[in-house]
Amino acid sequence: MTQQQVLPADEAEMVHEEHVELRANLEELDRALSRLRFDSETHGELRGASELGTMVRRFQAFLPLHFQHEEKSVLDSVSAVSSELMELTAQFKREHQYLSYLFEAFTEAASNLVGADDLTSEVARIKLLGEAFTEQFRRHMSVEETELAGFL
Numbered sequence: 001m002t003q004q005q006v007l008p009a010d011e012a013e014m015v016h017e018e019h020v021e022l023r024a025n026l027e028e029l030d031r032a033l034s035r036l037r038f039d040s041e042t043h044g045e046l047r048g049a050s051e052l053g054t055m056v057r058r059f060q061a062f063l064p065l066h067f068q069h070e071e072k073s074v075l076d077s078v079s080a081v082s083s084e085l086m087e088l089t090a091q092f093k094r095e096h097q098y099l100s101y102l103f104e105a106f107t108e109a110a111s112n113l114v115g116a117d118d119l120t121s122e123v124a125r126i127k128l129l130g131e132a133f134t135e136q137f138r139r140h141m142s143v144e145e146t147e148l149a150g151f152l
């Protein structure tokens, strides 16, 4: 089965381009996370919070749109092909919910950072939450691209 029979080529192409853009943004988010620092030794200075905020807002705007777009344009069409693909696309949709949950937990921690009492431990927690999101999201996209290789 070729992708033209299941989905319009331009829809598949758009989702593919969104993945490319998301991966570039994940790299920027990783960089922002690695630059986030609280230096309690010197002036108690918090660094990198505004850059991190920029990346969080970018994902807040893009992530739900990507999931919606991919589900409507790709997953719903592919799921009609076979019962295996129906199961697989249902799994991808569950992963979208899980990734949204991981992103939400990260966003909430990042948004409350500036007013936090213990900045050292909050910075460490945000890095862990952010890394969990970027790692799981990359894995999800790779599996999608491998498993839906004939369609995307």
Ligand SMILES: [Fe+2]
Pocket: 067, 070, 092, 096, 140, 141, 144
């Ligand atoms: Fe997906």
Ligand SMILES: [Fe+2]
Pocket: 019, 066, 070, 141, 144
């Ligand atoms: Fe995707």
